[in-house]
Amino acid sequence: MKLKKIFILTMAILLSVLLSGCSSAALQTNSWSGLSADTEKAYLANGSFVYALYLSNGSQAWQYPAEKADAKESFFATPVLTEDGQLLIASAGANHSLVSLNPENGTSNWVFDDAEGTWIASPLAIGEYIYAPNTDGKIYVLDSNGNFLWAKAIGGALWAQPVSDGEIIYITSLDHHLYALDPGRKEVLWDVELTGAAPGSAALDTDGNLYIGSFGSVLSAIDTQSHKILWEAPLDGWVWDAPSLDGTTLYVGDLEGSFHSIDTADGSENWAPIKPNGPITGSPLITNDLIVIGTESGTAYAIDQDGSIVWQQAIGGRLYTAPAQSGELILFSPMETDSVLVALDFDGRQVWQFTPAK
Structure with missing residues (x-):
């Protein structure tokens, strides 16, 4: 791959x-x-x-x-x-x-x-x-x-x-x-x-x-x-x-x-593994009855406890860092982009992004 x-x-x-x-x-x-x-x-x-x-x-x-x-x-x-x-x-x-x-x-x-x-x-x-x-x-x-x-x-x-x-x-x-x-x-x-x-x-x-x-x-x-x-x-x-x-x-x-x-x-699988659009490196974030992950392809996914994808959002870059949560925000830090931090709401919509001054 x-x-x-x-x-x-x-x-x-x-x-x-x-x-x-x-x-x-x-x-x-x-x-x-x-x-x-x-x-x-x-x-x-x-x-x-x-x-x-x-x-x-x-x-x-x-x-x-x-x-x-x-x-x-x-x-x-x-x-x-x-x-x-x-x-x-x-x-x-x-x-x-x-x-x-x-x-x-x-x-x-x-x-x-x-x-x-x-x-x-x-x-x-x-x-x-x-x-x-x-x-x-x-x-x-x-x-x-x-x-x-x-x-x-x-x-x-x-x-x-x-x-x-x-x-x-x-x-x-x-x-x-x-x-x-x-x-x-x-x-x-x-x-x-x-x-x-x-x-x-x-x-x-x-x-x-x-x-x-x-x-x-x-x-x-x-x-x-x-x-x-x-x-x-x-x-x-x-x-x-x-x-x-x-x-x-x-x-x-x-x-x-x-x-x-x-x-x-016993280590058994609860449901068949989900295949998002790339490798997953960061720990999953469990929040608000959802499990949130990011992929190396730069996409954020929210998955429910039954293994269904609730939403996905293109962040850009590569998502190696585990997402974090504070209040109503889910935070992602993409690599190889101008914006180094992106905040989403629980529906996957972007709230703001941060780009450091050069």
């Missing part, structure tokens, strides 16, 4: 830049965006800058850096809002910067830049602690003021935000493993070998089961008590991002362009 080849080429460029330690110029040209939102603003990590945009009309509230781009910075990890009012952004550039911003005005609170590798994954903030996985295979633990506390070598490049049940941190890796880290003991308690590299986060349910997609073209269910794989559901292609969980149903897209609804009990 032509679109899958384009995606794989993009990832190959990204990997070569990371491994060679080159400048961030190629990343800024070839990488996706990171997108999150609160009730007032959307936060978009887009290459050289992080933008805060008012959701009411799509106008810019601030950008970081405020003046000009830093050639050694490249932002595309999803910005993380913490309970104590910080916005954490992570750079894949040569500066190795993990930055805390004030979400009101974009000013910097602190910068941590002592990691050996770059930041592809978003950090996980739990209470007063920040757990930040790095491409050097370590997870770095900071306090809420940005002070370094400790680091632990996990294994393989870490590209995904960890998840936690409040006690154990679960981390997927490109080395085909899931790791369970006890932050109190600063030890990896156990690990499970997966069918393929796992660049996306796990989904964790209330029963303590983890669900992970991988480049092995399967969706795996893992019991955190027994540390065993419960089942593996075969998919049509690689899975790039985390599956989305809705009760006892998992939704996941793959790079062959299939969208699946999976029963958490």
